[in-house]
Amino acid sequence: MDYTEKVLEYFRNPRNMGRIENADGIGKVGNPVCGDVMWIYIKVRKNEKGEEIIEDIKFETFGCAAAIATSSVVTELAKGKTLSEAEKISNKDVVEFLGGLPPIKKHCSLLAEEGLKAAINDYRKKNKK
Amino acid sequence: MDYTEKVLEYFRNPRNMGRIENADGIGKVGNPVCGDVMWIYIKVRKNEKGEEIIEDIKFETFGCAAAIATSSVVTELAKGKTLSEAEKISNKDVVEFLGGLPPIKKHCSLLAEEGLKAAINDYRKKNKK
Amino acid sequence: MENKTIYMDYNATTPTDPRVLEVMKDYFFEKFGNPSSIYEIARENKKEIEKARQKVAELIDAEPEEIFFTSGGTESDNWAIKGISFALKNKGNHIITSQIEHHAVLNTCKFLSKIGYEITYAPVDKYGVVDVDFIRKSIKKETILITIMHANNEIGTIQPIEEIAKIAKENGIYFHSDCVQTVGKIPVSVKKLGVDIISLSAHKFYGPKGVGAIYIKKGTKIETFIHGGEQEKGKRGGTYNVPGIIGLGKACEIAKEEMEEEAKKVKYLRDKLEKGIMENIPEIIINGHPENRLYNTLNLCVKYVEGESILLNLDFEKIYASSGSACTSGSLEPSHVLLAIGIPPEIAHGSLRFSLGKYNKEEDVDKVLDVLPKIVEKLRKMSPFWEKK
Amino acid sequence: MENKTIYMDYNATTPTDPRVLEVMKDYFFEKFGNPSSIYEIARENKKEIEKARQKVAELIDAEPEEIFFTSGGTESDNWAIKGISFALKNKGNHIITSQIEHHAVLNTCKFLSKIGYEITYAPVDKYGVVDVDFIRKSIKKETILITIMHANNEIGTIQPIEEIAKIAKENGIYFHSDCVQTVGKIPVSVKKLGVDIISLSAHKFYGPKGVGAIYIKKGTKIETFIHGGEQEKGKRGGTYNVPGIIGLGKACEIAKEEMEEEAKKVKYLRDKLEKGIMENIPEIIINGHPENRLYNTLNLCVKYVEGESILLNLDFEKIYASSGSACTSGSLEPSHVLLAIGIPPEIAHGSLRFSLGKYNKEEDVDKVLDVLPKIVEKLRKMSPFWEKK
Numbered sequence A, B: 001m002d003y004t005e006k007v008l009e010y011f012r013n014p015r016n017m018g019r020i021e022n023a024d025g026i027g028k029v030g031n032p033v034c035g036d037v038m039w040i041y042i043k044v045r046k047n048e049k050g051e052e053i054i055e056d057i058k059f060e061t062f063g064c065a066a067a068i069a070t071s072s073v074v075t076e077l078a079k080g081k082t083l084s085e086a087e088k089i090s091n092k093d094v095v096e097f098l099g100g101l102p103p104i105k106k107h108c109s110l111l112a113e114e115g116l117k118a119a120i121n122d123y124r125k126k127n128k129k
Numbered sequence C, D: 001m002e003n004k005t006i007y008m009d010y011n012a013t014t015p016t017d018p019r020v021l022e023v024m025k026d027y028f029f030e031k032f033g034n035p036s037s038i039y040e041i042a043r044e045n046k047k048e049i050e051k052a053r054q055k056v057a058e059l060i061d062a063e064p065e066e067i068f069f070t071s072g073g074t075e076s077d078n079w080a081i082k083g084i085s086f087a088l089k090n091k092g093n094h095i096i097t098s099q100i101e102h103h104a105v106l107n108t109c110k111f112l113s114k115i116g117y118e119i120t121y122a123p124v125d126k127y128g129v130v131d132v133d134f135i136r137k138s139i140k141k142e143t144i145l146i147t148i149m150h151a152n153n154e155i156g157t158i159q160p161i162e163e164i165a166k167i168a169k170e171n172g173i174y175f176h177s178d179c180v181q182t183v184g185k186i187p188v189s190v191k192k193l194g195v196d197i198i199s200l201s202a203h204k205f206y207g208p209k210g211v212g213a214i215y216i217k218k219g220t221k222i223e224t225f226i227h228g229g230e231q232e233k234g235k236r237g238g239t240y241n242v243p244g245i246i247g248l249g250k251a252c253e254i255a256k257e258e259m260e261e262e263a264k265k266v267k268y269l270r271d272k273l274e275k276g277i278m279e280n281i282p283e284i285i286i287n288g289h290p291e292n293r294l295y296n297t298l299n300l301c302v303k304y305v306e307g308e309s310i311l312l313n314l315d316f317e318k319i320y321a322s323s324g325s326a327c328t329s330g331s332l333e334p335s336h337v338l339l340a341i342g343i344p345p346e347i348a349h350g351s352l353r354f355s356l357g358k359y360n361k362e363e364d365v366d367k368v369l370d371v372l373p374k375i376v377e378k379l380r381k382m383s384p385f386w387e388k389k
């Protein structure tokens, strides 16, 4: 496995690791049988323009180094963004940020993208007007 | 190829190498196509008891080191012997004398036995009473 | 080995014993030569090769004529299985093996199944011991080969080879055993085991990589695998790997002399490591047979975390272990061996193998016992499954 | 090499260049490790292996992804031929090769013919050049592979590979070339040659024994030969022979840089030897193509004497040559190559091969020119055919 320095750094010191009690949205993706599970928690508030922004975001991940690093990166990228901006974050953005992933590990970054989207969807479902 | 010291010594310094002009018997065995040809020349005289003995014997050989060494040994063993004694010299005697031959080279010693016998036969045929 | 690193992956490969390298060195340049030639340096090389063959034979209680040199365990396994299959194709097309074999055996069987052979995979119990009764019942008239490994590379479980070999013999079926993990580690006698063919590999017991051997009992009908020149009585082509073969011989000699003592030392360290981990980390599963297990192997599952993450964290501390077999660490599948012994996939993903060897010291174990609990704790904190259970 | 010995059997094997051994040395102990593992020393090993792959690729004008490491030329030949045969068995069962291939190719074909494949052996002319027209005419719809060596190991004749490769391509047939005798000696570009697969072996150009490579053009359908773990993208199992592979890489690097100059020097020595022998010994036949021949190879027949006897006498003078291919010197058959170029068996028995290399000096040639005539004279005196003719 050839991880970039950045992947190793994010794996070693993941940002936004943990849980948000009373989260506004939780995205649970992956499957323990496959060895990859990621839970993304978000806290949402409205800004002065009335847009919904991700005020806080945390993750819990069971998975390989790539899964942990991409979890961390996706939360960093999403933090402070509006929901519609955050929804545009793709796994490609995450991989680019990390300076690449081994081919066999590309799917881990997909998990991160999906986790974030799932959390936003969960929030939207709960807050449907 | 693992030749004994004795084989190498006889190959290096073969005894009785060459031709006898006006030989009493010549044995020609082997086949150039197979890479082995041995010619044995003998000179026969009667001893005081009236027995026919091999007074002189020489060989010419086209073949491997084992063929040359066994040629030399068989001539040494036969020299001075009566024909009936000489006929009893077997390839086993030759191999023993040399301290063994590699398995793949056993047939070279057979050639020596056959060459000597062929020379004696040739002599007998020519001197048939 | 680099200073300060702690290597605990001896089942993957071992460093070449400096005494082995020492005897190999001269054969690269000063004494190089092709042993198949007839001139003097070649003859000397040939003699050294025969001495090495003798040493291999002595280590496994065989005759030198029954030993053929190969490029390693994988080639030996391929040769054994394909060689018998091709030689006996008019007799039958059925092979019995187990679910926990090395990929060298499993993928060879898979290939054969593509070209018309039928393979039966015997299951194992929770300790990884193959179901001997299942093997007995699977035998049919088309069965031409049973192949069961001596000890498993991942969990270390040692199989009842003698018993299976007996069944094979009673039914007139050839028996091959992949002994790559046992030769050089524990006493292996082909006569006592009753096997027809075994595979072994030098780099698993302090010999060089790229060289191994196969034992083929006299009279065994087997097709050549690597066709070529007259080397090895025409049974295995290819210019002799002179330094490698001489190195394998030396490794066998050293193993024969020192195996017993090393075993005691290594077992002590492994046991200490096992005990320490069990006492300091909750929710650990130890895999493999409690007693019939390689004395150097400790395979465990750390629940709620993934193996690679543990390995990488160990790596940061210069501790080198593995998550199972080295050959599959390129893949993402959980270990087929752990699944076969009934570990659920989500737990199998958290597997870790420490395999110790003669250069390990007690401090190494202490260091692992110091850092591993912290690593596990950190990763478990990150895991969605941990606190919630 | 021992002092005072004169080694002229470089086509059989070469000494490992000390610079090659130098880079290998550290990987036995200090930097040992299994490149398939994930930890740091393993990753470093992996990097070195990829560098070596790059060097092999550069030497033969290929892409690194097209290079797979093997245990040598024989394994590569087996893989190429069996791999294509098994992969395309539903397409056809006909293979075209030549009468003068190495036994690694010929015996592989023989094996395949036993299991249902049909082999056509193309003849060669008196120089050992294969009959291209015969190949063209032998093609039928079942033909799946053409395999022709680049240069012959015994007589050195270089084959018109580009031309044959074109024919293969036009007919949608895979083309393999055994380049064991050319890679590292003369420039080999797989692109220019137009081949799909080639075999090469490290020990033929100052690399270590027991390691080689196969070039497989991207997209080629080929079955794995040594089934096992995930190494080499799952295409060749077996723990990486790290020192060996690194040594092969270094040998390629050196060859690329120094080949041209060595070639000039070696050709000068070979030509001097050839001329000297022709002038000083009557009734000699030079075998192989007058121009399209490896610059280091001199194969000749000494009429009326047998080859082994000459070799042994040379050996007494510490001159090491061969009577053809090293692999067959265990056998008593005259060379199949010499028979194929039309040499009568009784003359073929008197064959002698001098193959020179970079450690030969001009004195070596002078010494041979001094002793060989005497040896031949002595043996001819012993021969029943000599004076009588």
Ligand SMILES: Cc1ncc(COP(=O)(O)O)c(C=O)c1O
Binding pocket: C237, C238, C239, C240, D011, D012, D071, D072, D073, D074, D075, D077, D102, D104, D149, D151, D152, D153, D178, D180, D181, D201, D202, D203, D212
């Ligand atoms: C033309 C040719 N092909 C194949 C081989 C086999 O190579 P190796 O000895 O590396 O297996 C050789 C040399 O032995 C050779 O000369």
Ligand SMILES: Cc1ncc(COP(=O)(O)O)c(C=O)c1O
Binding pocket: C011, C012, C071, C072, C073, C074, C075, C077, C102, C104, C149, C151, C152, C153, C178, C180, C181, C201, C202, C203, C212, D237, D238, D239, D240
């Ligand atoms: C049980 C077992 N069989 C076969 C092999 C293959 O041996 P090698 O790597 O020498 O090809 C290994 C190790 O990789 C092994 O552990």
Ligand code: FES
Binding pocket: A034, A035, A036, A037, A063, A064, A065, A066, A067, A105, A107, A108, C332
């Ligand atoms: S989480 Fe699946 S391998 Fe990375």
Ligand code: FES
Binding pocket: B034, B035, B036, B037, B063, B064, B065, B066, B067, B105, B107, B108, D332
């Ligand atoms: S004469 Fe036939 S090999 Fe000795």
